[in-house]
Structures are given as C-alpha cells and as structure tokens.
Amino acid sequence: MNDVALADLPETARDLADLIGLPATLRLVRQLGGTSFPVAKGRTRMGVARFELLAEVVGEEAAEIIxxxxxxxxxxxxxxxxxLQRSRDRAIHARFDASIRSGASANQTVAELAREHQLSDRRVWDILKAIPPTVDQPALF
Known part of the structure; x- marks a missing residue:
C-alpha cells in the first residue's frame, strides 16, 4: 500500500504529506484516520501526553513539525x-498479474490475496474483473 497517489488524497492529507512526508502521513491516517486530534503545544501534562501519542504514531521529528x-x-x-482502496486494488491487480505470469494458479493466487487483504475471494475476483485503477485517474471523492 505504499503506492498511494498523492493526488488521490484529500487536501488535509496532502498538506500533512507536504509537512511530514507521505509515509508518516499514511501511518497517521491508519492510526487516527476519521478522528479529530487536538494538537497540543506540549506545555501541560496533557499536552505532553498528546505529543507523545503523536510521536509514537509518526515519529518525534514529524510530531514536532505537526x-x-x-x-x-x-x-x-x-x-x-x-x-487507500485504490492503492490496495492496484496492488491486487499487480500481484495477480505477476503470479499468473510466473505460472501460479489463478484460484490459489486469489485465495492468497483474499487472506492477505482480509477480503473474501469473491471480492478479490470483483476487483480483478474491474479495470485496474491507475495512479493518474482522478479520485472519486
């Protein structure tokens, strides 16, 4: 899931990626996505605790920048x-294509992908039947 396209991200996530980099932003999204996080200045005991939580997720340097x-x-x-879903779908397509080219069974590859991505095999087949999303396609938000 490291091939998340910056253009696919909402503006807030793009701003964060500009500040702290895409990998740290993705860690923040995976841990705290969908929440409002009060960014303390670190001057009170609660502020220090919030900073430490943030540093645990993104690293101390990125937490200082935030x-x-x-x-x-x-x-x-x-x-x-x-x-994240588009990135996952691209990864599924790429892995399936590579496995098939190397002579692996389609059914076995789908079963592995389903376990790896915690999806049903039916959902993986649906993803594979769809046109693979490309990085330059516009996001549908």
Missing part, C-alpha cells in the same frame, strides 16, 4: 478510504 504547524488547533485526520 505541533509547530497545528499546535493549539484541532486537526481532523481524514480516513483517506478511497485513496
């Missing part, structure tokens, strides 16, 4: 569901 930029504000961390 605190400098958003300190005292409530930051809504978007879920980025559509972008």
């Amino acid at each position: 605190t400098r930029h958003y300190g005292g504000e409530v930051l809504y961390v978007p879920r980025c569901h559509a972008a």
